[in-house]
Amino acid sequence: MVILPPAKPPRIINFLKPYVLKMHFTNKFVSAQVIHSPTATVASSASSQEKALRPNMDSTRDVAAAAKIGKILGERLLLKGIPAVAVHLKREQKYHGKIKAVIDSVREAGVKLL
Numbered sequence: 001m002v003i004l005p006p007a008k009p010p011r012i013i014n015f016l017k018p019y020v021l022k023m024h025f026t027n028k029f030v031s032a033q034v035i036h037s038p039t040a041t042v043a044s045s046a047s048s049q050e051k052a053l054r055p056n057m058d059s060t061r062d063v064a065a066a067a068k069i070g071k072i073l074g075e076r077l078l079l080k081g082i083p084a085v086a087v088h089l090k091r092e093q094k095y096h097g098k099i100k101a102v103i104d105s106v107r108e109a110g111v112k113l114l
Helices: 063-080 098-108
Strands: 019-025 030-036 041-047 084-087
Touching: 019 098, 030 063, 030 098, 041 063, 063 098
Parallel strands: 019 084
Antiparallel strands: 019 030, 030 041
């Protein structure tokens, strides 16, 4: 049985960005995912925890790993036909370091940022 998320009023959906990029960083791993706002589902994701990506990385937590995750996420978005995403940063997150690496590599992959 699938439980659907509650339906949002139509006037709110008009102002929501359809796809939102969210990033999460731990002491060991970097992960990023794009969420489809109206349905609250994950459209695409990439993480340094994936077994297929680990042999290609020297470290799973530094800026180079974040750039590689952003590049892979950008390629996956283009394969799914998602041309643009909005970026959601938490209050304490600044456009610097790993966050900058992920966002810049998604942009370089060909995805437009709103």
